Amino acid sequence: MTQRKAVILLSGGLDSSAAIYWVRAQGYALYALSFDYQQRHQRELKAAHDIAEAVGVVEHQVVQFDLRQWGGSALTGEAKVPQDRSLEEMSGGIPVTYVPARNTIFLAFALSYAEAVGAQAVFIGAHIQDYSGYPDCRPDYLEAMAGVYRLGTKIGREGHPIQLIAPLLPMGKREIITLGDEYGVPWHLTYSCYVGEELACGHCDSCLLRRAAFRELGREDPVAYSS
Numbered sequence: 479m480t481q482r483k484a485v486i487l488l489s490g491g492l493d494s495s496a497a498i499y500w501v502r503a504q505g506y507a508l509y510a511l512s513f514d515y516q517q518r519h520q521r522e523l524k525a526a527h528d529i530a531e532a533v534g535v536v537e538h539q540v541v542q543f544d545l546r547q548w549g550g551s552a553l554t555g556e557a558k559v560p561q562d563r564s565l566e567e568m569s570g571g572i573p574v575t576y577v578p579a580r581n582t583i584f585l586a587f588a589l590s591y592a593e594a595v596g597a598q599a600v601f602i603g604a605h606i607q608d609y610s611g612y613p614d615c616r617p618d619y620l621e622a623m624a625g626v627y628r629l630g631t632k633i634g635r636e637g638h639p640i641q642l643i644a645p646l647l648p649m650g651k652r653e654i655i656t657l658g659d660e661y662g663v664p665w666h667l668t669y670s671c672y673v674g675e676e677l678a679c680g681h682c683d684s685c686l687l688r689r690a691a692f693r694e695l696g697r698e699d700p701v702a703y704s705s
Contacts, residue, residue, distance in 0.1 A: 483597040485509045485588050488538070490525025491670040492688055493603035493646060496658035498533050500645055501601050503661050508535040509595055511588055515545040517577075518553045519674035528667040537595075541587050551577040552672070559672045561681035568683050573611050575672055575683065581614035585623050585642070592640045593631050599641040600627070605649050607687060620644055651691030666700040677704040 484506035486498045502508055512526040523540065530538040549555030552574040560573060581602070588600045604615035613619060620642060628639040646654055658665065670688045671678035678685050680703035692699040 481505065481507045482599075483507045483509060483536075483592075483595060484599045484601055485511055485592040485595070485597045486601045487584055487588060487603065488512050488526045488530060489603075490522040490527075490529055490668060491603075491684070492651065492658070492665070492668050493605060493654055494526075495529045495603075495663050495665075495668045496654045496661070497601055497603040497646055498529065498535075499658060499661040499663045502533055506599070508533060509591065509597060510535045510538040511584075511591055512538065512540045513584060513587070514540055514542045515577075515580075515583075516543075516554065517545070517674070518559070519669075519672050521671070521674045521676060522669050525667060525669035529664070532664055532667060539591060545577060545580075548578075551575060553577055559679075559682050561679070563683055563686070568611065568687070571611075572613065573683065576612055579614065581612075581619075582623070589627055589631065589640060593633060597640060599643050601643050601645065603646050604644045605646040605651075605654060607650050611683075617647065620647075651687050652694050655691055655695060669701065675704065677702050679703070680705050 482505065484501050486501055486508060488494045488498055488510040498508060498510065510530045512523060514523055545554045552559045554577060557574050559575060592600050624642040627642050628634040631640065669678065670684045672682040672684050673679040678701055689699050
């Protein structure tokens with residue numbers, strides 16, 4: 479019997495790393511897809527490479543393009559990455575770290591890649607704590623993109639659409655870490671910081687949420703922080 483294939487969006491962060499290990503446990507052959515869009519936090523690409531190697535992917539593609547050409551985000555422009563915000567502040571609206579239509583771009587590449595390699599599904603690590611800040615992580619958005627997957631491909635029109643799956647969608651960071659523990663995610667290889675230095679800053683929204691989740695589990699985050 480031919481093994482099913484899956485394309486997984488892999489940033490090298492906590493969420494996508496948990497997702498790719500979960501997908502492997504479901505019996506898929508793994509095709510990892512990462513993006514060098516000239517983002518501020520390019521250090522994540524090393525983490526993506528390390529996770530892809532550790533989990534044993536069939537192939538790891540890194541797509542390059544430059545979203546700095548029009549900016550619109552603290553991750554692709556000159557705006558400062560917010561630091562030391564409270565949970566209330568983080569959930570108060572769409573932050574400056576939102577990259578315009580980023581997941582739409584990523585998922586379009588993933589769809590093309592999946593159809594080309596004969597994959598049955600595309601996986602993304604979106605989850606509940608992303609909802610308020612990032613409109614392209616919400617269930618209604620993912621449902622709409624699943625319709626694009628069905629209508630915008632040859633195999634979709636032939637009745638065999640590529641599935642778009644977000645297995646972490648109902649989970650918070652603490653639940654994601656617990657899931658990742660179950661499947662052996664090497665957390666020390668992951669990287670979540672928006673700032674992008676060799677050591678994680680410890681103060682951006684992503685670092686704060688990650689560290690808080692490990693603390694809630696009574697553990698220290700195994701990655702190194704500058705402060």
